Amino acid sequence: MRGYNFAYLDEQTKRMIRRAILKAVAVPGYQVPFGSREMPLPFGWGTGGIQVTASIIGADDVLKVIDQGADDTTNAVSIRRFFALTTGVRTTEETAEASIIQTRHRIPEKPLTADQILVYQVPIPEPLRWLEARETETRKMHALAEYGVMHVKLYEDIATHGRIATSYNYPVLVNERHVMAPSPIPKFDNPKMDHMPALQLFGAGREKRIYAVPPYTDVKSLDFEDYPFEKQTWEHACALCGSRDSYLDEVVTDDRGGRMFVCSDTDYCAERRDAGHVGTGAPVTYGADAAE
Amino acid sequence: MSEHPQTLLTVTGLTRHFGRVVGCEDVGFDLWPGEVLGVVGESGSGKTTLLNCLSGILEPTAGTVSYTDRTGQVQDLYAISEPRRRFLMRTDWGMVHQNPRDGVRMRVSAGANIGERLMAVGARRYGDIRAEAGAWMERVEMDLDRMDDMPRTFSGGMLQRLQIARNLVSKPRLVFMDEPTGGLDVSVQARLLDLLRRLVTDLGLAAVVVTHDLAVVRLLAHRLAVMRRGRVVETGLTDQVLDDPQHPYTQLLVSSVLQT
Amino acid sequence: MASDPLIEVRGLVKSFTLHTQGGVVLPVLDGVDLSVEGGECVVLDGPSGSGKSTLLRSLYANYKPQGGSIRVRHRGTVVDLVSASPHRVLDVRKHTIGYVSQFLRAIPRVPALDVVAEPLRMLGVPAEAAAAKAAALLDRLRVPEPMRSLAPATFSGGEQQRVNIARSFVVDYPILLLDEPTAALDAENRATVVQIIREAIARGAAVVGIFHDAEVRDSVGDRIYRLTGYTAAA
Secondary structure, eight states: OTTSBTTBSOHHHHHHHHHHHHHHHHSTTOOEEOOOOOOSSOTTSSHHHHHHHHHHOOTTOEEEEEETTBSSSHHHHHHHHHHHHHHOOEEOSOGGGOSEEEEESOOOSSOOOTTOEEEEEOSOOOTTTTTOOOHHHHHHHHHTTOOHHHHHHHHHHHHHHSSOOOOBSOOEEETTTEEEOOOSOBGGGHHHHTTOSSEEEEEETTTTEEEEEOTTOOEEEOOBTTBOOOOOOOSSOOTTTOOSSSOEEEEEOSSSSEEEEEESOHHHHHHHHHTTOOOOOOOEEOSGGGGO | OOSOTTOSEEEEEEEEEETTEEEEEEEEEEEOTTOEEEEEOOTTSSHHHHHHHHTTSSOOSEEEEEEEOTTSOEEETTTSOHHHHHHHHHHTEEEEOSSGGGTSOTTSOHHHHHHHHHHHTTOOOHHHHHHHHHHHHHHTTOOGGGTTSOGGGSOHHHHHHHHHHHHHTTOOSEEEEESTTTTSOHHHHHHHHHHHHHHHHHHTOEEEEEESOHHHHHHHOSEEEEEETTEEEEEEEHHHHHHSOOSHHHHHHHHTSOOO | OOSSEEEEEEEEEEEEEEGGGTTEEEEEEEEEEEEEETTOEEEEEOSTTSSHHHHHHHHTTSSOOSEEEEEEEETTEEEETTTSOHHHHHHHHHHTEEEEOSSOOOOTTOOHHHHHHHHHHHTTOOHHHHHHHHHHHHHHTTOOHHHHTSOGGGSOHHHHHHHHHHHHHSSOOSEEEEESTTTTOOHHHHHHHHHHHHHHHHTTOEEEEEOOOHHHHHHHOSEEEEOOSSSOOO
16 A cells, blocks of 8 residues: 555564564563554554554465454454555465464464464453552562462452352463463463464553463463363354354344354354354244243 | 571661651661560651661661571561562561551452462462461451451451451561551450450560550550650660650650550 | 579669659669568568659569669579660560569450460460469459459459459569559458468568558568668668
8 A cells, every 4th residue: 555664564663563572472471561653543443463463464474353253343354454455465264374363352263373373452461450550560570470469369259259250361370480461362262372383472552562472382371279270161052063162152143032152263163164064053042932 | 697696677777868858767676576566656756667667668778677587597678689578578577557458458358368468479279268368367356257248348447357367367477567556446446456465475476566556555565666756765665664764755755645 | 591682682773854844853762772582571661752662663674773783583594674675674574573563454355364374375384274273373362253254454453453463473483573462452362362472482482562551561571671762771
C-alpha cells in the first residue's frame, strides 16, 4: 500500500520492538517494556499483538488471525485485512499452513510446529496486578521471585468454590522462574504452552509490555498438591464434528433454552468435518421444553 | 561485630533525617530474645520513624541495625541484599500496624490472609494451609466460622486479631508493633492486650512496641525507651521508668496520664 | 549462719528530683548500709516518709538510686542492681527476687490461677506442674476454687492481696521483699501468711519486709532496721 512502510510500522520502530522481543526470548516470562506506538485502531483491539506481528512478519510469511478460536469474527477479519493491505502477505485460515498466527483468547487445537510463531494479544500482562497496584512493587516481586501471593488467589478460589475456579488467564510459572499471565486463554489451553515447539510471543499495547516463551520451555500451571491443575472437560461432543477433545463454545440456538456445543476452533472443526467426522447436529435442550 | 552475640537486635547510632527535619537521632539499644521493648513519646517524637528504620521499611541516614538470625549469623540489616532483607521481614519478623487495614489484605478472606506467609515460603498443600490458618484463628480467639469471610465484614478488634495471626503464622522471632491497640474501644483494647501479652510469653517473642499509651507498655514491655524530638531521653526497666522517672520529659509524660 | 550475705547494700543514696514542680529535690536515702543473710528476716522500720518503701523498691530495682551499691547473690554470681543492665535485672527478678507489693497490678481477663502460676511458667515449669503448685498455695490462702478461674480485677482487697502473695511465693526465691503483705487480711489469713513467710526463712531465704502489724512483725522478724528519715541510722 502506497504511503506506508511494509507492515505499517517504520523500520526503526520494528527494530526497537525486535530488540524487546529478543530480550523477552532470552528471559522467558519476563515482561519487557517497549515503546508502544499509536496504531490505526484503539488500544484493547489487539494493538500489542499487531505491533509484534508487524515487527516479525516478512514477505514470505503466511498469516492466520483468530479471535476466540474463530477466523471470521470482526477483530480477526480486521487484523487479517490490515496486514494483507500493509504487507501483501498471503493469509490463511488453516492452522497448519500459517507461519505466524496472531491470536486473541485461544491456542489452536492442532499442535503447532517449530517453524511457526504464535502471537498473543494481551490486555493485562501483569499476573500480580490483582493484588498489588504498584508497578514498582510488582517488578520487585518478579525480580525476587516473591510469588506466594499467586497461591493466595488459588487458595481463595478453593475456599469459595471448592476447587480452583479460575478458568482463563490461569497463571503459569515459566522456565521455573517467572510467573506469567498467559493472556485470557482458557485454562484448557494451558498445557499446550508447555514445551510447545513454536515460539510464543505476547504483546500488550496499552500496557507497553512484550514477553515470550521460547520453544520447548517449561510452562507449569500453578496449583496445590491436593488440588492439582485440571483443564476443563465437557459432557458433550462438538455438535458439528463430534470432537471430544477440543474446547467447546456453548451456543444459544433459540429462546427456549436450546443450546449447542461446538468447537471454538473453527478451522479444526471444519477440517474434521471435511475428513468425514460428524456430530449429532442436534441442539441440547434444557428446561421445561426438554420433555416434549 | 556485636559485643553481645546473644542479642537478637543490636541498634547503634540510628539516625534518620528528612531533609533538615530530624526523624530520629542517634538511637541505640540491644534487644534479647523474648524481650519486649516499649517505645513511648508524644506524636511526632520519632517513634514511628524509628520503628520503620528498625523494621527494614525505611533506610536510615546513619547507624546500624544488626539482627542475629536463627543460625546465629549477625546480619547488618541495611548491608545485606534486599531479597535477604525482604525474606527476613516476612519469615523471621512480623509487623503489626495500628490500622489493621495497612497490614491485612482486605480483598481476600481471613483464611487466605493467614495462609499467605505459609504459601510465600512454599506451602503447597491447601489442606495443611487451611488447618494451620484455623489453628491460628483459634489462637487469637477468632470464630472459625469466619474463616472464609472477607476482612471488611470484621470489627476493628477482629481485624487486629487477624493481622496478628497473619504475622505470627510464620513463627517470627521478632515483631514490630505500632500502636497495636490504638483506635479500638477500651474493652476491646484490654482483651487484645491480654492476648498479645499471652502470645508474646507463650511464643517467646521479642517485640518492639511503639505507643503513646503507658498502660500498654506497663502490661507488655519489659523495658522502655522514652523518645522526645527524635532522641531517646530515658531508658530502663518499664516499671522503673514509670514509677521513678528521671528525665523531666518522662516525669511530665507520666504525670500527664491517669494512673496506670 | 552463713557469712556470705544474699543482699549487701553499701552507701545507698536515693533522692527524687521533681522536675514538674520546679526541680524540687527530695532526699530520702543517704548512705544506707544493710546486709541480709540467708535465713533471716529484716524488718524495715521508721516513721512515715523515712524511706522504708523507697529502700524496698530500690532493692527490687523499681527505683533507681543515684549512688551506692546493692549487691545480690544471683545464680552463683554477684550482681549490683544499681549498675546492672535492665536485661540483667530482669533475670535477677525472674530467678532470685520475689516482691509482694501492697496492691496487685491486675491483668485484665487473666484468671487468678494463671496469675499465680505465671512466675513458674516463666521459669519453664510445665503448665500442669505450675498450675498444681499455684492451686496448692491458693488452697492454703483460702482462695476458693470457683474464684481461681476469674480475673482478680473484680476481687476484694483481701482476695487480691492473697493472690498477690501466692504469686510471689509460688517460686522459692532466695530473696523476698514484702511490702505490707498482710495489710488487707483477716486474722486467719494473716496467720497463714506468717506461716508461709516463716517457711521461706526456714528454707534459707533472705527476707526484707515492711510490716505495720506489730504481731506479724514480731513473729517473722529477726532484726529491725530503722530508717529515721533523710539520713539512715545504722
